[in-house]
Amino acid sequence: MKPSTFLAVGLASLPQAIAWGGFGHITVAYIASDFVLPETASYFQTLLRNDSSSYLAGVATWADSIRYTKWGHFTGIFHFIDAKDSPPSSCTVDFERDCKEEGCVVTAIANYTSRLLDPGLPAWERAQAAKFVVHFVGDIHQPLHTEDVARGGNGISVRFDGTQLNLHHVWDSSIAEKIVGGVRRAPYAEARRWADELSQGIRTGKFEALRGEWLDGVRLEESQEMALAWAREGNAFVCSHVLPEGPEAIVGQELGGKYFDAAAPVIELQVAKAGYRLAAWLDLVAKSIAESESDFGHDL
Numbered sequence: 001m002k003p004s005t006f007l008a009v010g011l012a013s014l015p016q017a018i019a020w021g022g023f024g025h026i027t028v029a030y031i032a033s034d035f036v037l038p039e040t041a042s043y044f045q046t047l048l049r050n051d052s053s054s055y056l057a058g059v060a061t062w063a064d065s066i067r068y069t070k071w072g073h074f075t076g077i078f079h080f081i082d083a084k085d086s087p088p089s090s091c092t093v094d095f096e097r098d099c100k101e102e103g104c105v106v107t108a109i110a111n112y113t114s115r116l117l118d119p120g121l122p123a124w125e126r127a128q129a130a131k132f133v134v135h136f137v138g139d140i141h142q143p144l145h146t147e148d149v150a151r152g153g154n155g156i157s158v159r160f161d162g163t164q165l166n167l168h169h170v171w172d173s174s175i176a177e178k179i180v181g182g183v184r185r186a187p188y189a190e191a192r193r194w195a196d197e198l199s200q201g202i203r204t205g206k207f208e209a210l211r212g213e214w215l216d217g218v219r220l221e222e223s224q225e226m227a228l229a230w231a232r233e234g235n236a237f238v239c240s241h242v243l244p245e246g247p248e249a250i251v252g253q254e255l256g257g258k259y260f261d262a263a264a265p266v267i268e269l270q271v272a273k274a275g276y277r278l279a280a281w282l283d284l285v286a287k288s289i290a291e292s293e294s295d296f297g298h299d300l
């Protein structure tokens with residue numbers, strides 16, 4: 001697919017639905033704010049200058065809002081990693097092969113985490129880093145943000161409940177929106193409601209037994225390896241659920257029925273996991289900053 005066509009698709013889908021349709025990103029952020037420690041919440045409320053309970057949700061789509069601006073253009077490639085694998089027979093993310101020299105979502109999570117931890121940067125730059133981290137942890141859990149085929153499915157035309165859409169959009173937005181029965185205009189209230197449900201699932205429901213292993217390998221010192229493992233996990237769904245019969249077979253298909261039934265649990269799982277992991281990650285960041293500040297105090 002020509003880059004110009006890809007750009008046109010990206011721009012055309014901008015106002016309505018941005019990566020994870022905005023809705024997915026905001027839900028991930030609300031779930032994270034349900035699980036962070038109180039001291040983490042107050043650290044980020046201060047940094048982001050928002051003392052409401054929407055301090056993370058309110059910045060969750062910022063990275064999408066700047067990626068098509070002249071200033072933010074360089075960040076476009078940070079939203080994904082294009083795995084050059086061959087679904088459905090073989091799925092994997094290979095860092096050397098798939099991460100562009102200028103970066104990808106894996107290096108972006110590592111880079112903006114280390115900037116968040118850098119006391120030498122002014123607060124506005126650390127706040128910006130926080131906004132990127134909140135967003136990219138969401139992106140890396142969307143299977144088609146870890147796949148090269150047709151630009152992460154942007155070039156594959158399908159139908160969803162009768163509407164012609166591209167496959168990337170279906171996984172960013174349509175499936176999640178259908179799960180909750182449709183999302184209109186400002187998605188904050190709907191996202192908050194969906195987050196309530198998923199957070200409940202994490203606390204005492206269907207995700208409770210899984211949430212421990214979701215945090216395996218979550219270590220500040222290994223942010224890039226951790227992000228790569230997350231990317232591989234999402235990418236595995238490209239073979240099992242996104243393109244189970246390959247890229248050609250899905251063209252023009254109606255995905256609102258059986259396909260949706262199989263995909264919806266994957267979206268729920270990935271959104272819940274992204275939110276829970278983001279909470280753990282922000283806890284580690286806030287703890288590390290608090291510790292280095294108190295060490296500094298002692299030295300003086």
Ligand SMILES: *[C@@H]1O[C@H](CO)[C@@H](O)[C@H](O)[C@H]1NC(C)=O
Binds near residue numbers: 055
């Ligand atoms: C905090 O963020 C929410 C969501 O964007 C917004 O509605 C609210 O006005 C913000 N509050 C402050 C104090 O900025």
Ligand SMILES: *[C@@H]1O[C@H](CO)[C@@H](O)[C@H](O)[C@H]1NC(C)=O
Binds near residue numbers: 102103108111
């Ligand atoms: C890290 O982030 C800064 C600030 O946005 C950017 O200038 C730099 O290119 C990034 N580095 C990498 C390796 O992504």
